[in-house]
Amino acid sequence: MKILGIETSCDETAAAVVENGDKLLSNVVASSMDIHAQFGGVVPEIAARSHIEAINPVIEQALKEANCTWADIDAIAVTYGAGLGTCLLIGVLAARTLAILHNKPLYACNHLEGHVYANFLTSTSLPNYKMPSKRPSFPLLALIVSGKHTQLVMSKDHFEYKVLERTHDDAIGEAYDKVARLLGLPYPGGPSIEKAGVHGDATAYAFPKAKMPETYAFSFSGLKTAVLRTAQKEIGQDHTFPSKDVPGRLSEAQKVNFAASFNHLAVETVVDKCIQAFEEFSPKSVVIAGGVAANSELRSQLTERLPIYIQYPDMKLCTDNGAMIAALGCFKMKLNQPTADPYSLETAPGLSM
Ligand code: KG4
Numbered sequence: 001m002k003i004l005g006i007e008t009s010c011d012e013t014a015a016a017v018v019e020n021g022d023k024l025l026s027n028v029v030a031s032s033m034d035i036h037a038q039f040g041g042v043v044p045e046i047a048a049r050s051h052i053e054a055i056n057p058v059i060e061q062a063l064k065e066a067n068c069t070w071a072d073i074d075a076i077a078v079t080y081g082a083g084l085g086t087c088l089l090i091g092v093l094a095a096r097t098l099a100i101l102h103n104k105p106l107y108a109c110n111h112l113e114g115h116v117y118a119n120f121l122t123s124t125s126l127p128n129y130k131m132p133s134k135r136p137s138f139p140l141l142a143l144i145v146s147g148k149h150t151q152l153v154m155s156k157d158h159f160e161y162k163v164l165e166r167t168h169d170d171a172i173g174e175a176y177d178k179v180a181r182l183l184g185l186p187y188p189g190g191p192s193i194e195k196a197g198v199h200g201d202a203t204a205y206a207f208p209k210a211k212m213p214e215t216y217a218f219s220f221s222g223l224k225t226a227v228l229r230t231a232q233k234e235i236g237q238d239h240t241f242p243s244k245d246v247p248g249r250l251s252e253a254q255k256v257n258f259a260a261s262f263n264h265l266a267v268e269t270v271v272d273k274c275i276q277a278f279e280e281f282s283p284k285s286v287v288i289a290g291g292v293a294a295n296s297e298l299r300s301q302l303t304e305r306l307p308i309y310i311q312y313p314d315m316k317l318c319t320d321n322g323a324m325i326a327a328l329g330c331f332k333m334k335l336n337q338p339t340a341d342p343y344s345l346e347t348a349p350g351l352s353m
């Protein structure tokens with residue numbers, strides 16, 4: 001079974017072909033991030049226009065790299081939510097059109113579920129991929145950490161899951177992006193904070209961990225404010241000092257120490273709850289999903305603290321891509337999940353898991 005996956009929920013125009021849910025045949029990603037970086041965040045209209053330009057070449061390239069013609073493709077899977085409405089629309093319209101044109105079943109995929117299915121990809125002949133050697137088993141605990149979501153999910157089986165709790169304010173990736181801006185580091189914040197933090201001292205600043213009444217709930221808005229207040233104090237100013245002027249007053253040594261201390265604490269916050277859920281629910285596997293899953297500190301803290309051996313998806317399959325959507329599509333087809341109507345499928349920007 002070969003599925004073409006299409007993903008356009010944010011700034012990446014992505015398409016990939018996956019065989020049988022675990023074999024990656026191609027993975028093509030075109031990003032308009034270079035344009036957004038100068039604005040300090042993704043501009044939906046610019047991203048949508050870039051998707052229009054890139055979608056056809058990206059899909060053609062994904063088929064070509066997989067050595068496939070349309071006759072080899074069994075179905076099309078596409079992200080229909082959550083994401084930016086104008087961006088989702090381009091992928092959904094392309095998928096609908098191709099499903100009608102080539103007479104293929106169409107599967108509408110939830111972006112967050114897709115992130116989880118990146119963990120099911122275990123083989124490829126493409127160069128430079130480091131994948132788990134075997135598929136995760138159920139019951140499965142998923143720690144979802146992206147730019148828009150932070151949540152723990154327990155799955156009894158495919159498509160049978162319960163969200164334990166979510167973030168009550170900012171997502172963890174959003175906190176990385178906001179703190180990076182505060183330190184004058186480039187967007188997207190996650191990779192730049194991680195890079196800067198390598199040269200810093202993670203014990204230099206002690207930020208507080210949010211205490212939530214619900215065991216598995218998250219909150220990151222307080223941490224972002226704590227970083228701002230500490231930085232203002234560090235440069236001898238009070239809370240009225242404008243945040244946009246903070247980076248210019250911080251030394252390089254202070255910046256890298258802020259990055260390292262924040263990175264350590266943000267990761268420790270999600271790892272604490274993941275360990276707690278592991279102890280309560282005794283899952284057979286633990287997986288990490290979403291852009292922040294590319295973080296090395298997250299991987300090393302989990303490896304150190306989880307009592308089971310855990311394998312991680314390739315970094316390239318953690319940030320948005322079509323492969324995770326194609327993998328999810330394979331399981332939908334295998335397990336007789338409902339198909340979408342190519343004449344009427346709409347986007348669902350606010351879709352949750
Ligand atoms: O999953 P994703 O690509 O898009 C969403 O679905 O949101 O996640 C993007 C988020 C951004 O906030 C970015 O800063 C963060 O993932 N991110 C990271 C790393 N790489 C990307 N955060 C921490 N460490 C990283 N290495």
Ligand code: ZN
Pocket residue numbers: 111115146147290291319320
């Ligand atoms: Zn994502």
